[in-house]
Amino acid sequence: MKRQILIKNLENAGFYLLRHGGGHDIYTNGNIQLVVPRHKELNEITAKQIIKKAGI
Numbered sequence: 001m002k003r004q005i006l007i008k009n010l011e012n013a014g015f016y017l018l019r020h021g022g023g024h025d026i027y028t029n030g031n032i033q034l035v036v037p038r039h040k041e042l043n044e045i046t047a048k049q050i051i052k053k054a055g056i
Helices: 003-012 044-054
Strands: 016-020 024-028 033-037
Touching: 003 033, 003 044, 033 044
Parallel strands: none
Antiparallel strands: 016 024, 024 033
16 A cells, blocks of 8 residues: 555544654554554555554
């Protein structure tokens, strides 16, 4: 999955960028914090885990 598609889905679900990490970004909705790697393409398993944690 492309990183930009995942980020759009997170932002549509109410998440926003909290801060930049070393090789990843932290997104939050106020309750849940998600770590999103900074790669153009994300592994399918990683993308599914992030989506599951977000509750989308």
